[in-house]
Each structure stands twice: as C-alpha cells, then as structure tokens.
Amino acid sequence: MEPTYTSGEVAKFTGVNFRTVIRWIERGELEGYKLPGRGDHRVQHSALLEFMKKNDIPVPKEWLVSKSKVLVVDDDIAMASAIARVFKRLGWEVREAHDGFEAGMLLAEFKPEIMTLDLKMPYMDGFKVLSLTREKYKMGSLKIIVISAQHINELEKALSLGANYILEKPFENDSLKKMIFECEAQ
Incomplete structure (x- = not known):
C-alpha cells in the first residue's frame, strides 16, 4: 500500500508551514483529500513526489531508490x-x-x-x-x-x-x- 502523509509531514518534507500545504491542496496544486469528521488533510506519496519534482523541491534521497x-x-x-x-x-x-x-x-x-x-x-x-x-x-x-x-x-x-x-x-x-x-x- 502506498504511504500517505499528514499536512504536517508534507510540510516537513517540503520545508514550509503546514498551512501552506493545506492551501496547496485546497487550490488543487497538490493532490490530496480531507478525512471525514475532523477534516484533516492527507497526501499520497506518489502525488507528493510528483508535486515536488514539478516545483523543483528537493526530493529526499531515500525516496530515490532507483534513479532514472x-x-x-x-x-x-x-x-x-x-x-x-x-x-x-x-x-x-x-x-x-x-x-x-x-x-x-x-x-x-x-x-x-x-x-x-x-x-x-x-x-x-x-x-x-x-x-x-x-x-x-x-x-x-x-x-x-x-x-x-x-x-x-x-x-x-x-x-x-x-x-x-x-x-x-x-x-x-x-x-x-x-x-x-x-x-x-x-
């Protein structure tokens, strides 16, 4: 199963405030979803990786298992x-x-x-x-x-x-x- 991250975890990976991550999701810049109930946001690994590459955000080395x-x-x-x-x-x-x-x-x-x-x-x-x-x-x-x-x-x-x-x-x-x-x- 693909890893899923909280907005706080995404913020740490990208070096921004978690509120910025929420704005990215709400504006459709970063593919994510809201959990029912509390409304916490989640982002799947593949969507985050694509977003980071597209926006020149350094990707953690451990994510680059096999380089193209x-x-x-x-x-x-x-x-x-x-x-x-x-x-x-x-x-x-x-x-x-x-x-x-x-x-x-x-x-x-x-x-x-x-x-x-x-x-x-x-x-x-x-x-x-x-x-x-x-x-x-x-x-x-x-x-x-x-x-x-x-x-x-x-x-x-x-x-x-x-x-x-x-x-x-x-x-x-x-x-x-x-x-x-x-x-x-x-």
Missing part, C-alpha cells in the same frame, strides 16, 4: 551542463558526452532511459548518432529529445529519423521539464 538515467549529448560544455542541471534537479542520474563517438560508447554502457542530442557536433553529427542508435541498438524504449539551434526543417528531419521530441535552442527549462515528464509517463 539520462545521457546528455552536446559538444557545447556549458549547454550540456545546463541541460544536465535540469535533470539533476529532478533526481536523474546524468552522464554527458561531447561528441557522437563518446555518445555511442556511453549508450551501450550506461543504458539511459532518455538521451538529449544536439544535431551539430564535430566528428559524428546528431543525425548519424540518431540513425545508428535507432538501427544498431534497437533501443525502442530509449526516448530521444533533440535539442538544437538548427532550422525547423532539420529538427523535423530528426523526428523522421526517430527522435521522440524536438526542442529549439535557446529553450526554457520548463519546456524541457514538460518533455521529461511526458517521457516518464510513456
């Missing part, structure tokens, strides 16, 4: 770090590759659930990585998010080669988070 894995592939180290930060804040285990060859080696070894992929990279571009990944590794469950500053025609070509999502650079963190949540839901 992401491989961030981008030759721009600052961009790769920015993408990785979004995933890390959501509790993901992150590895970075800065060219297509490194990505190929890490795909086989690391076995991520999601790979973010830039299209324009030295040695082996993102199109080649995408094609090889979909052909060679037969990783049907691997979700690929192409994050690139290339023209929309190039991004659409990536979709035709097997990308699940495309995101234009520069991007908003919330747009990336939305795609991550969609990948998790599939």
Whole structure:
C-alpha cells in the first residue's frame, strides 16, 4: 500500500508551514483529500513526489531508490551542463558526452532511459548518432529529445529519423521539464 502523509509531514518534507500545504491542496496544486469528521488533510506519496519534482523541491534521497538515467549529448560544455542541471534537479542520474563517438560508447554502457542530442557536433553529427542508435541498438524504449539551434526543417528531419521530441535552442527549462515528464509517463 502506498504511504500517505499528514499536512504536517508534507510540510516537513517540503520545508514550509503546514498551512501552506493545506492551501496547496485546497487550490488543487497538490493532490490530496480531507478525512471525514475532523477534516484533516492527507497526501499520497506518489502525488507528493510528483508535486515536488514539478516545483523543483528537493526530493529526499531515500525516496530515490532507483534513479532514472539520462545521457546528455552536446559538444557545447556549458549547454550540456545546463541541460544536465535540469535533470539533476529532478533526481536523474546524468552522464554527458561531447561528441557522437563518446555518445555511442556511453549508450551501450550506461543504458539511459532518455538521451538529449544536439544535431551539430564535430566528428559524428546528431543525425548519424540518431540513425545508428535507432538501427544498431534497437533501443525502442530509449526516448530521444533533440535539442538544437538548427532550422525547423532539420529538427523535423530528426523526428523522421526517430527522435521522440524536438526542442529549439535557446529553450526554457520548463519546456524541457514538460518533455521529461511526458517521457516518464510513456
């Protein structure tokens, strides 16, 4: 059975006053329910975990039994770090590759659930990585998010080669988070 928490327990996990938790529930921001009689509020673990991830509230380490894995592939180290930060804040285990060859080696070894992929990279571009990944590794469950500053025609070509999502650079963190949540839901 899934654990259920009181508003006071939720307040301790999130670092706020219990009245704030009650307002979250009453406004529909946090899924919860009222007990008959006294009217105390309760929140199920899965609803709290989803709320914390969605709102960038640190999740207790003991809740992260098995981390999801992401491989961030981008030759721009600052961009790769920015993408990785979004995933890390959501509790993901992150590895970075800065060219297509490194990505190929890490795909086989690391076995991520999601790979973010830039299209324009030295040695082996993102199109080649995408094609090889979909052909060679037969990783049907691997979700690929192409994050690139290339023209929309190039991004659409990536979709035709097997990308699940495309995101234009520069991007908003919330747009990336939305795609991550969609990948998790599939």
